[in-house]
Each structure stands twice: as structure tokens, then as C-alpha cells.
Amino acid sequence: MALIELTGITRSYRSGKLSVDALRGIDLEIDHGELVAVMGSSGSGKSTLMNIVGCLDRATKGRYRLAGEDVSAHSRDRLASIRNRILGFVFQDFHLLPRTSARENVQIPLLYTEEPLSWNAMGARAEAALESVGLGDRMDHTPAELSGGQQQRVAIARALVTRPSVLLADEPTGNLDTRTTVEVIDMLQALNRDGLTIVMVTHEPEIARAASRIVTLRDGLVRSDRQQEPVAADALFPDLDEEEEELLGEMSAAGGVA
Amino acid sequence: MKWSALPLLAARDLRRHLLRTVLTALGIMIGIGAVITMVGLGQGARAEVEEQVNRLGQNVVLVFPGAQQLGGVSIGAGSRNTLTVESAHAIRDEIPEVIAASPEVRSQRQIVYGNRNWHTRVYGQSHDYLQIRQWPLESGEMFTEEHVANGSLVAVIGRTIVQELFEGSDPIGETIRVRGVPLTVIGVLAEKGMSLMGSVQDDIVLVPYSTAFQRISGRSHAMAYNIQVYDERSMEVAQARITDLLRERHRLGPDQENDFTVQTQQEVAEAATETSRVMTFLLASIAAISLFVGGVGIMNVMLVSVSERTREIGLRLSVGARGRDVLSQFLVESVALCLIGGIGGILVGLFATEMIARSAGWPAHFSTDAMILAVSVSGAVGLFFGFYPAWKASRLDPIEALRRE
Ligand SMILES: Nc1ncnc2c1ncn2[C@@H]1O[C@H](COP(=O)(O)OP(=O)(O)O)[C@@H](O)[C@H]1O
Ligand SMILES: [Mg+2]
Numbered sequence: 232m233a234l235i236e237l238t239g240i241t242r243s244y245r246s247g248k249l250s251v252d253a254l255r256g257i258d259l260e261i262d263h264g265e266l267v268a269v270m271g272s273s274g275s276g277k278s279t280l281m282n283i284v285g286c287l288d289r290a291t292k293g294r295y296r297l298a299g300e301d302v303s304a305h306s307r308d309r310l311a312s313i314r315n316r317i318l319g320f321v322f323q324d325f326h327l328l329p330r331t332s333a334r335e336n337v338q339i340p341l342l343y344t345e346e347p348l349s350w351n352a353m354g355a356r357a358e359a360a361l362e363s364v365g366l367g368d369r370m371d372h373t374p375a376e377l378s379g380g381q382q383q384r385v386a387i388a389r390a391l392v393t394r395p396s397v398l399l400a401d402e403p404t405g406n407l408d409t410r411t412t413v414e415v416i417d418m419l420q421a422l423n424r425d426g427l428t429i430v431m432v433t434h435e436p437e438i439a440r441a442a443s444r445i446v447t448l449r450d451g452l453v454r455s456d457r458q459q460e461p462v463a464a465d466a467l468f469p470d471l472d473e474e475e476e477e478l479l480g481e482m483s484a485a486g487g488v489a
Numbered sequence: 490m491k492w493s494a495l496p497l498l499a500a501r502d503l504r505r506h507l508l509r510t511v512l513t514a515l516g517i518m519i520g521i522g523a524v525i526t527m528v529g530l531g532q533g534a535r536a537e538v539e540e541q542v543n544r545l546g547q548n549v550v551l552v553f554p555g556a557q558q559l560g561g562v563s564i565g566a567g568s569r570n571t572l573t574v575e576s577a578h579a580i581r582d583e584i585p586e587v588i589a590a591s592p593e594v595r596s597q598r599q600i601v602y603g604n605r606n607w608h609t610r611v612y613g614q615s616h617d618y619l620q621i622r623q624w625p626l627e628s629g630e631m632f633t634e635e636h637v638a639n640g641s642l643v644a645v646i647g648r649t650i651v652q653e654l655f656e657g658s659d660p661i662g663e664t665i666r667v668r669g670v671p672l673t674v675i676g677v678l679a680e681k682g683m684s685l686m687g688s689v690q691d692d693i694v695l696v697p698y699s700t701a702f703q704r705i706s707g708r709s710h711a712m713a714y715n716i717q718v719y720d721e722r723s724m725e726v727a728q729a730r731i732t733d734l735l736r737e738r739h740r741l742g743p744d745q746e747n748d749f750t751v752q753t754q755q756e757v758a759e760a761a762t763e764t765s766r767v768m769t770f771l772l773a774s775i776a777a778i779s780l781f782v783g784g785v786g787i788m789n790v791m792l793v794s795v796s797e798r799t800r801e802i803g804l805r806l807s808v809g810a811r812g813r814d815v816l817s818q819f820l821v822e823s824v825a826l827c828l829i830g831g832i833g834g835i836l837v838g839l840f841a842t843e844m845i846a847r848s849a850g851w852p853a854h855f856s857t858d859a860m861i862l863a864v865s866v867s868g869a870v871g872l873f874f875g876f877y878p879a880w881k882a883s884r885l886d887p888i889e890a891l892r893r894e
Binding site: 282285287308339340343350 | 490491492493494505800801803804805806807808809810811812813814887888891
């Protein structure tokens with residue numbers, strides 16, 4: 232049985248008399264342990280699909296089974312509980328609370344668990360999650376005191392702290408430079424190797440190469456769906472080191488002239 | 490969810506906008522301050538009435554000339570000369586519930602001892618006046634029925650007179666002069682302190698009413714009767730009988746109104762604290778208005794807070810917060826905001842109560858009831874005015890909330 236089973240999913244937005252069909256009948260199954268990249272041009276329905284898979288939104292028509300449970304008709308509260316137990320989210324612009332330490336940001340999902348945890352247990356789990364993304368020495372830093380890559384790693388720790396079955400990431404590297412993109416993708420690949428199922432939206436073909444499967448959308452339909460051999464993160468941008476050396480060279484040249 | 494996180498979240502956010510928090514809480518603070526003052530003042534006034542009633546004597550009925558007057562013991566009420574000494578005797582002798590009745594005649598006079606003089610109140614009363622008022626003597630004797638019958642030139646004086654004329658030395662047997670009339674001091678009254686009307690009760694000279702009528706006041710009628718009734722249960726009957734008796738003696742027809750007023754000590758004292766009732770009404774209005782205006786301010790600030798934190802709400806919803814978790818977070822925050830105002834209001838109220846009580850000469854009353862009331866009222870204001878913003882936050886769509894700038 233697949234972890235995610237979408238059957239005939241449609242989603243229409245109505246604004247006044249006009250109706251936009253963002254998804255027009257998606258059939259998709261994603262298994263445990265996959266690392267799926269969702270691609271497609273802007274407006275093809277990637278985010279709409281992610282929101283439905285993430286139980287943040289409900290399909291207009293169709294059936295959605297998540298971990299064997301039909302969630303198509305679940306109430307707001309039951310969807311919230313599923314988001315808390317089964318899903319983890321990583322957003323393009325991090326969505327960390329400002330002026331709040333990394334530790335406390337990571338703790339937020341634990342406040343909403345069905346069985347309340349003790350403050351000690353919450354602290355311990357938040358710290359473990361931060362250590363697993365390599366930020367054990369930055370727990371008390373606020374987002375303003377962290378680089379973009381570090382902020383996204385805090386966000387990943389926050390998504391992992393509830394030990395979800397699926398990690399959903401909509402353009403997780405959209406706001407990052409190439410070097411930190413590689414860092415974050417490397418981390419996602421490592422998590423996937425440890426068994427975490429990941430669905431990641433990207434419009435960059437280089438990044439999609441890191442996945443084991445690429446699903447491409449067009450006009451709200453699945454246009455292609457293929458398996459592939461994933462490329463290691465540090466091999467995604469072979470020119471990266473050269474580019475950087477060039478950049479450094481220019482800078483030192485400019486410094487020399489001045 | 491983890492409920493113990495709610496106060497922490499509220500505290501953090503309120504501290505983050507400290508100035509806004511303080512300014513918003515100000516309205517609630519004034520409102521709660523008014524509530525506390527109102528309750529404290531009400532209790533102070535009630536306690537004062539009780540104390541006065543106890544101090545003025547047990548089961549006392551007062552009769553004044555003229556129709557009902559505001560403020561009870563009104564000075565100058567003797568404009569109608571209706572109260573005769575004979576009627577006072579008739580009340581004492583003919584009404585079984587009445588133990589004693591003293592006709593009262595007051596005048597302001599200069600009194601002289603040696604080369605010292607002092608302006609004071611001279612009261613004509615009967616020999617049983619001190620029994621009616623439950624007023625003990627410090628030394629000497631009260632004048633007797635015989636002194637009254639003879640119009641003897643004797644006086645019983647208060648502590649203030651002893652201080653001012655005799656500089657504290659023993660006045661018994663000395664002679665003071667009032668308008669040239671020599672009065673022998675035969676007794677000194679125990680110290681009493683301030684009265685309900687604010688005057689010092691110890692600044693007084695008591696003489697037999699007969700002496701007052703003949704030699705001192707120049708009047709022919711009593712300005713009041715001080716009447717003592719047998720026991721508390723007989724007060725109403727006694728009041729009715731006194732009224733009937735006086736109507737009969739004053740030959741009032743059935744369609745004529747009373748030309749006198751019969752009041753219990755309780756009624757006199759309550760009338761004198763009438764001002765506190767006006768004040769209470771005023772404070773209740775202030776409290777209601779400022780709690781309402783303050784509540785609207787709270788609502789406004791909470792709406793601003795919800796809109797500023799839309800992205801935070803979206804994030805919380807997306808990681809599993811339910812609508813009611815978000816609702817509770819903002820409700821706790823607005824209640825906390827009001828409680829800050831409430832605590833400030835308690836301090837303001839205690840201070841105001843103390844000031845007013847001091848200027849009115851009452852004991853200040855601080856009760857835990859008032860504190861509990863203040864805390865519950867401010868909490869209720871927070872719940873009421875915080876509900877709409879919190880409900881709005883809880884209904885947000887997570888996707889739209891996350892997308893909001
Ligand atoms: N809330 C919305 N209201 C109306 N139309 C929407 C809404 N969200 C998305 N759409 C429309 O649905 C289509 C798919 O959008 P989206 O899923 O965001 O695309 P992508 O993420 O692939 O760029 C677009 O045409 C977009 O205009
Ligand atoms: Mg998108």
C-alpha cells in the first residue's frame with residue numbers, strides 16, 4: 232500500500248463567476264522512502280497539489296488516502312492533527328518566528344501534540360532535531376542571527392521534531408544561493424536515506440536531479456512521471472567551485488587595483 | 490495542546506510590545522480603580538453608619554420640628570416652634586415603649602473662665618440624656634431631675650472645654666460664665682471624638698434644659714427630642730405612637746401633614762452618608778464607561794495583533810494547531826492584558842479609597858471581596874472584548890495566512 236494515494240484529484244478556485252481549474256484530475260501514488268521532485272512551469276498547479284497533499288487544503292473532487300486513511304472528508308481539526316502527526320513542512324521563506332530562538336521555533340509543533348509532552352521532553356527533542364541538522368551550537372540564536380541556509384535548517388529541524396512520515400517542501404531552496412542550496416539538498420538526501428519520504432517542489436531541473444523520481448505537471452495534469460538515479464547534492468552544480476574561484480579572483484583583482 | 494504554554498506565549502508577546510500593553514491596560518486600570526474605590530467607599534460608609542449608631546446610643550429615636558428634612562439633624566430646623574417640653578414628658582409618660590425623652594435646645598455661646606474664653610455649643614438636655622446617648626462621665630456627676638426642675642445653674646462639660654478653659658486641670662466645682670450667667674461645673678464627659686457631621690463632639694457644655702430655656706438660649710421650644718426606646722423590636726411601634734401622640738397634641742387634622750419628623754438614629758446616620766451614595770453612583774458610571782472604552786481598546790489592539798501575526802498563525806495552523814488552540818492563545822493574551830490593568834486598578838483603587846476615606850474621616854475598608862471582584866471583572870472584560878479578535882484568528886485559512894505579507 233502506497234503512503235500517498237491521490238485518485239482523480241481536482242481543485243477549482245472560484246472568483247466571482249470565473250472558475251479556475253488549478254488541478255484537473257491528478258492520479259498519483261507515492262511510496263514509503265521515495266524522494267520525489269515535483270516540477271512544472273509557474274501556475275501549473277505544483278503548490279495547489281502540495282497544499283492538498285499537506286492537508287492544508289481539500290480537493291474539490293477526488294479521493295486522497297494518506298497512510299491508509301481516507302482524509303478527503305476530514306474536519307479542520309482532524310486535518311490539523313494529521314499535519315501534526317504525519318506531515319512536516321518546509322517553506323520557501325522559512326516562516327520562523329522572529330525574535331524567537333531556534334530552540335523555541337523548533338518546539339512549536341510539539342505544543343500541539345495530542346498527548347502533551349513535558350517541557351523537558353520538548354526541550355530534549357528540539358535539541359536533538361537541531362543537532363541532527365548540524366545546528367547544535369546555534370540553539371539560542373534568533374533567526375536574525377542566522378544565515379539563510381541556517382534558517383532553512385532550523386525550519387527542517389522544526390518539520391522533523393514531530394517525527395513525521397512525510398516531509399513536504401515547496402521550493403525549499405528558492406530563497407537560497409547555490410552553495411546553501413547544495414547544503415540543504417544534501418541534508419534532504421541524507422534524511423531520505425534514513426527512510427524519510429520527501430516530496431519537494433522545484434522549478435530548477437538541476438535540483439530535480441537530486442530526486443529518485445520526477446513528476447512534472449502541466450495545466451493541472453501530470454504530464455510525465457519517471458524514476459531516475461539520484462545525483463548526489465555536491466554533484467548537482469559541477470561549475471560551482473569554478474564559479475566561486477572566478478568570483479574570488481575578480482574580488483581580489485578588484486582589491487589589488489584599489 | 491500544551492496549555493501551560495499559553496501564559497508564557499502571552500507574557501512574551503505583551504512584553505515585546507511593552508508600551509502598547511501599558512497604554513492599552515490603562516483604560517481597564519481606571520475602570521477597576523473605580524470599582525475598587527466604589528466598593529471600599531460603600532463598605533466604609535456602611536461601617537461608619539453602624540459605628541455611629543452604636544456610638545450615638547441604643548434604640549434612639551429623634552424628633553425634629555418641621556417636615557422631613559434632607560440630611561437629618563439639620564441646624565436651624567427649629568424655625569417652627571412646635572416641640573414643647575410638655576410633649577416630651579407626655580411621650581415619656583404615656584408611651585410604654587419609651588424609657589426616656591430629653592428635649593434638646595442648642596445655642597452657640599462664648600463661655601468664660603477667669604481671663605480665658607472659648608466659643609462652644611451649649612446644649613440644654615434632661616437629666617437622662619447621657620443614658621440615652623450611652624455617654625459615660627469621666628469624673629463628677631450628671632445633673633439630676635431636681636436640677637432640671639429647679640433650673641439650677643450647673644453644667645457638665647466635654648474634654649475640649651477642659652483643655653481650652655482649664656488647661657487640663659480639674660474643673661469640678663469651678664464656675665464658668667455664659668452671658669454673665671454663672672454655672673458650676675459638676676461633671677466632665679468622657680472623650681468621644683468626631684461625629685458623623687464632622688464636628689468634635691467633645692466641644693460641648695451640657696446644662697439642664699430648663700436653665701437653657703430661662704437663662705441661655707432665649708427660646709421657648711425644644712429643637713429636638715432625644716428619645717430612648719425599651720428595645721430594638723419596639724422601635725417601629727414607638728415611632729408610630731410618638732407620631733400619633735404628637736399629631737394629637739399638635740391638633741393636626743387627618744388631611745394635615747406632620748409638622749415634625751420622627752427618625753431613628755439609623756435613618757439619621759444613613760441620611761448623613763447620602764453623599765457617599767452619590768459618590769458611589771458617580772464611581773459606578775466611571776467604572777462602566779472606562780471598562781467599556783478600555784475593553785474596546787483591548788479589542789482594537791488584539792485585532793491589530795492578530796493582523797500583525799497572521800503569518801505566525803498560519804505557521805501554527807500548518808504544524809498542527811487547531812482553531813481552538815489559536816483561539817485560546819489570543820484569549821489568554823487579552824485576558825492577561827486586562828489582568829495587568831486590573832492589578833494596576835487595584836493599586837489605584839486602594840490609594841483613592843484611602844484618600845477619600847481620610848478626607849471623610851472614615852476608616853478605610855479594603856476587602857478581599859473587592860479584589861476578587863476586580864480580578865473577575867477584568868478577566869471578564871478580557872474574555873468579552875478579546876473573543877472576536879481571537880475567533881477571527883482561529884478561523885484563518887492556513888494557506889492564506891502563510892502567504893500574507
Ligand atoms: N487562492 C487562489 N485563488 C485563485 N486562484 C488560485 C489560487 N491559488 C492558485 N490559483 C491558481 O491556480 C493555478 C495554479 O497555481 P499554483 O498551484 O500556485 O501554481 P504553481 O505553484 O505551480 O506556480 C494558477 O493559475 C493560479 O493562478
Ligand atoms: Mg508555487
